[in-house]
Amino acid sequence: MNNLLQWMERMLLPATVRIVENxxxxxxxxxxxxxxxxxxxxxxxxxxxxxxxxxxxxxxxxxxxxxxxxxxxxxxxxxxxxxxxxxxxxxxxxxxxxxxxxxxxxxxxxxxxxxxxxxxxxxxxxxxxxxxxxxxxxxxxxxxxxxxxxxxxxxxxxxxxxxxxxxxxxxxxxxxxxxxxxxxxxxxxxxxxxxxxxxxxxxxxxxxxxxxxxxxxxxxxxxxxxxTMPKVIMAKLGFLVQASDTLPSAVLQIILMMLLWSVGIHGMNVVSSVAYPLWQTNLQANIASIGAGQPATHIVSEPFFHMYAHLGGSGATLPLVFMLLWSKSQQLKSVGRVSLMPGVFNINEPITFGVPIALNPIMVIPFLTSPSVIVTLNYLVMKMGLVPVPTLQPPLTMPVFLGGFLADGSWRGAALQAVDLLIAALIYYPFFKIWEKRLLADAEGVVAQDGDNGTIDLHHYPSCGTSEK
Amino acid sequence: MAYKRIALVCSFGLSTSLLVQAMERAATAAQAKVDIFAIGTSELAERAETTDVFLLAPQVRYMRPTVEKYGKPVGVVDGMIYATADGAKALRQALSLFQEEGMQ
Structure with a gap:
């Protein structure tokens, strides 16, 4: 599994560089x-x-x-x-x-x-x-x-x-x-x-x-x-927008995002460079429908991922923050403390690299699974009309519940987020326990010896020093 | 001696801002003449001229070949240093990049 992750990194990193370098x-x-x-x-x-x-x-x-x-x-x-x-x-x-x-x-x-x-x-x-x-x-x-x-x-x-x-x-x-x-x-x-x-x-x-x-x-x-030209082109390329607004497309996008994040690459950043035009077309179509007094129907848009899947950040890690806070492992506990405030605003890099999740064969499993399950569920309940589709794009830092409420203008959006959080918590918990146990076992064997007191001696870096010469 | 300008790069400049604060504290403690700021990947081109060294957050390390084209020293922050917002270690990495640059 460890080798698999390293192999994935070797494959995904150059591919990402190629896309992004374009x-x-x-x-x-x-x-x-x-x-x-x-x-x-x-x-x-x-x-x-x-x-x-x-x-x-x-x-x-x-x-x-x-x-x-x-x-x-x-x-x-x-x-x-x-x-x-x-x-x-x-x-x-x-x-x-x-x-x-x-x-x-x-x-x-x-x-x-x-x-x-x-x-x-x-x-x-x-x-x-x-x-x-x-x-x-x-x-x-x-x-x-x-x-x-x-x-x-x-x-x-x-x-x-x-x-x-x-x-x-x-x-x-x-x-x-x-x-x-x-x-x-x-x-x-x-x-x-x-x-x-x-x-x-x-x-x-x-x-x-x-x-x-x-x-x-x-x-x-x-x-x-x-x-006009915009309408002529849209008529030719409209099939792309339609294809993007389906369950297979939503699942494919979230899996791609999370695979990239699993090896520590910003998945949302990479996937959005291809998907953003499609997300915005779907979102605007919803707003146009509502403006015309008709029901909005397009599901796969930016808020569908940022508000309803990346709860606490990519990977739906908000429940994990609380597990970390109460962890018996000092390392995990301190990561939890650092992660709480950023997590409330959907920023979770401290968790991804601190637990760590990226390149960690145990924690990668819930990291991939929870968002995929959540996206599937969310798509289905929105398709069935149990929860309205997103019609508004809050900033990505909008805290959970508030974001869910605003993005589709209904308490059902917030309720869906609560269900999603519960799912993420259930999926993360067993893997968190396994990882915690391993860290505790490691900590017993090794006495911490860093030897780094966090000070910087500027004599080593004369080009940035204050010494007058 | 002019202030050295260190840019920390992540997707939007949000998550690196945590590390920026920690690095500023470390710089103040060491009296290092540095100016540290967070930027998003979309700002790279316009900030390249006014930056002396780039530190990439680990999740955007794939931008390294792109950033290297600006001809400034580029480093990638280690995941654990990034996660725990260890300002001293990150600053040390930036300062080392200056030194290597100066020696060439």
Whole structure:
């Protein structure tokens, strides 16, 4: 088993390096985590006021009055959400170009803005209608335009971000860039350098959009039914989103995350670099359904993992913290003390590396099993409608129960977390006991001898010392 | 002598912030001229210029080849040091990386 884990590490580490080293994967992940995440969270907070955690069936008393008031004014109350989380494709389109340009050491902010401009062109159907009228901004409703910048536009946003930066790189390589003498201030010079790439990016997008609208929309063209590039691409790639929202996909994702964590690699970090666009598409589809007064049905999204599976951190280790706190082993007890506060906020690296769980053949078993069982159960109860699906993404540090309550706007979410915690506790306990027994046996044999008193003698490190010379 | 800037890298910069505090205490005790901060992996590119040494949390050690491209010394914190937030040992590792850098 020990050998197996070491073999896994040897296999998984290089594979992870290859995925993560891919500059596009890096740019996409950073776009979500670095650029879009604040807007996702802020939008989610506004969403609490639009979709409050009050059951829709309540129609009496104060809560009922609140419910009716919220439903009456929902289109207005939705606005702060629509211009934050609702524009996720715009933030991602900016972020992909920004982070990819940083990788190439190019002008990140101007290429980010060029990417946004290019993306916006893709969000308006362009063409000539059957009766000779024109499709332009005047012909369409603003909500049609904005819709393209939501989840439906994520794929095109990613492609645009990459395309704009790669086009800029090509133009640079072949010298199609306006270069000013070096005496010109940097900001002015950069503004000129971006002109040809920006002109070509927006121009190409304009022609592509015209072609996409003309070739894919129902004929004769009509403002109400004309298609845009985001919708055309989503129609082609929609099967990916559908496939991602199934039980096999959910189980596969959690097993992959936990296998990576079992050898001490940040599984959520790696899996999310592939899965984040799919999670967000599912989550936004839920919000759109609720906004339209229909039931939300998509299960596999970011909060499905962060709020309902990673209880206390990846591996559902929160119950283990309490076992550690009351452990007879001094080592485990001290790890428990360090882990309690981080654990409340779903951070569990002290446990993963302190117990340790990573590369530990005994503790890896519950570490893999509990989250897999939990994910399966959660998927099934949500599919059966016993617990609402997640409609909101709280920050990953949201403590248990509160997170479960907020993410689907129902006490059932918190109750599900309680059941999940109980399952994790039952699975972890026997393995914790075996590991504790082994540590206690080891401790008897060896008298602690570290010889390290924790002080640092700066004479060993002259380059960082304070000694005046 | 300029302050040495030590970046501790993890997924979001959350879990390393525990170790940062411990390292700061150790640095104060030893009067080491260091500036220690936690960053997430998505901030690597923009912080590379203003960092002198990178210490990777063990769970993001797969980023090592990526980080090495910035041309600064890179180390991976040992799992147990990381878990117990042993600031002195982590700081010692960072300082050793400077020394090795200086000798080359």
């Amino acid at each position: 500059r596009y994967m890096q740019a996409i992940r950073n776009a979500f985590i670095g650029s879009a995440l604040p807007m996702i969270i802020v939008g989610s907070i506004f969403l609490i006021f639009v979709i409050p955690p009050i059951p829709a069936s309540v129609s009496d008393g104060v809560l009922g009055a609140i419910n009716q008031w919220l439903i009456r004014y929902r289109p207005i109350l939705f606005i702060p959400f629509q211009f934050t989380f609702g524009l996720i494709a715009m933030w991602v389109g900016y972020g992909v170009a920004y982070h990819l340009s940083q990788y190439y050491k190019m002008d990140a902010s101007r290429l980010g803005l060029t990417s946004v401009a290019t993306l916006l062109v893709f969000c308006v159907p362009i063409g000539i209608t059957g009766d000779g009228g024109l499709l332009g901004l005047e012909a369409i409703h603003v909500s049609q335009f904005v819709e393209n910048l939501g989840a439906v536009g994520l794929f095109i946003a990613i492609l645009t971000g990459i395309g704009v930066v790669e086009l800029n790189r090509l133009l640079y390589r072949y010298g199609f860039i306006i270069k000013l003498p070096s005496s010109v201030p940097g900001n002015v010079a950069k503004s000129f350098e971006i002109m040809i790439p920006a002109f070509l990016s927006v121009g190409i997008a304009f022609l592509l959009e015209w072609w996409a609208t003309a070739s894919s929309s129902p004929q004769p063209l009509d403002p109400a039914t004309a298609l």
